[in-house]
Amino acid sequence: MxxxxxxxxxxxxxxxxxxxxxxxxxxxxxxxxxxxxxxxxxxxxxxxxxxxxxxxxxxxxxxxxxxxxxxxxxxxxxxxxxxxxxxxxxxxxDGALVCRHADDDLPATTDILLTDLAAKCRRPFAPGRGAECRTSDLTLAEFRSLKGRMTHVVKGAATVEGYMADDGARGAxxxxxxxxxxxxxxxxxxxxxxxxxxxxxxxxxxxxxxxxxxxxxxxxxxxxxxxxxxxxxxxxxxxxxxxxxxxxxxxxxxxxxxxxxxxxxxxxxxxxxxxxxxxxxxxxxxxxxxxxxxxxxxxxxxxxxxxxxxxxxxxxxxxxxxxxxxxxxxxxxxxxxxxxxxxxxxxxxxxxxxxxxxxxxxxxxxxxxxxxxxxxxxx
Missing domain, CATH: 3.20.20.190 (Phosphatidylinositol (PI) phosphodiesterase)
Known part of the structure; x- marks a missing residue:
């Protein structure tokens, strides 16, 4: 408690x-x-x-x-x-330095797949394949529009929601x-x-x-x-x-x-x-x-x-x-x-x-x- x-x-x-x-x-x-x-x-x-x-x-x-x-x-x-x-x-x-562990970790660490920026992912979400979305493909303004989440994905999931297994917690x-x-x-x-x-x-x-x-x-x-x-x-x-x-x-x-x-x-x-x-x-x-x-x-x-x-x-x-x-x-x-x-x-x-x-x-x-x-x- x-x-x-x-x-x-x-x-x-x-x-x-x-x-x-x-x-x-x-x-x-x-x-x-x-x-x-x-x-x-x-x-x-x-x-x-x-x-x-x-x-x-x-x-x-x-x-x-x-x-x-x-x-x-x-x-x-x-x-x-x-x-x-x-x-x-x-x-x-656009060259801004940001705090992110990996260039391609946005699907696992942010809500990008639930936003319009999912369209900018190198590899859009597909059932059983996940997604690849890179910080280096976003502008600073786009990056700032995202919210952080607890790091987690379910590999092989059939839906975005199942892939994210999201608990709803968010961070700036x-x-x-x-x-x-x-x-x-x-x-x-x-x-x-x-x-x-x-x-x-x-x-x-x-x-x-x-x-x-x-x-x-x-x-x-x-x-x-x-x-x-x-x-x-x-x-x-x-x-x-x-x-x-x-x-x-x-x-x-x-x-x-x-x-x-x-x-x-x-x-x-x-x-x-x-x-x-x-x-x-x-x-x-x-x-x-x-x-x-x-x-x-x-x-x-x-x-x-x-x-x-x-x-x-x-x-x-x-x-x-x-x-x-x-x-x-x-x-x-x-x-x-x-x-x-x-x-x-x-x-x-x-x-x-x-x-x-x-x-x-x-x-x-x-x-x-x-x-x-x-x-x-x-x-």
Missing amino acids: RVALLVLLLASTPAAAAPLDFGDRPARLVAAMAEGRLKARLEACAAKPPRRTLFSIGHRGAPRSFPEHSAEGYRAAARMGAGIVECDVNVTR LMTHADSIALLAPLGVKFTPELKAERVVGAARQALAGALIDEYRAAGVPPGDVWPQSFQLDDIRYWIAAAPEFARQAVYLDGRYRDGLDPLRPETFHPSMAALKSMGVNIVAPPIWMLLTERDGRIVAAPYAEAAKAAGLKIIAWTLERGGPPGADNWYYRSIPGAAKRPGALYKTLDALAREVGVIGVFSDWAATVSAYANCMELD
């Missing part, structure tokens, strides 16, 4: 006027843990006043209960104590500049991720520069921004063209797709030392690349040890995603034994903080990480 009330409050109350509130989810997660020192310490913090922490990063806002990259989701993450909130940056047909879509204007007065900092994978070459460098320029135009200090990309060339561009912002640039490490094994340093190409020599200071892999199991304990994987030895800082993604911890949750794939035990979520988070020494953790529900960081007095 308290979670439902918190969702209503987060959605209806301007975050600038709202006190921080972790809700009851952290306490329920702690209650599910096996008895031990970690559970006892977290329980002892239950009455501790909430505070904002940079350790807690709102992944696309608060998509566990709010439409991703919506004003409502960003406000929710801010109220739950996230010190940093993410905007994934894609681009409209955001431009990148909107996200800055919303979050800055709340004392929340920024981690934009340059997406727009179809933009390449000189056009991509121009887009990377435009992303940084929107922070300059808003008067945001470079120390309040953690620009991210899966493309190492984007990081290197920022190092060369915007060094003051590149100090906190985050290399999102997706090299597991190309054969990197976090247990085998010989597969790290480029090596951690080479990344550091390029000017990279922060790497951000998925949770499973940072952890392994040893004698029933969750410990740092060789990937994490190598990154730390090279002087790289580490951010992890993404807690509270993919369902509860378990062997079938991709984010926990390297710790299948630990993931099956009661309280695995906070055990995992504690291992990331203590064994790996991460500086931050992305979460689909910021309160979970914020409550832990508040208890452990992490910045």
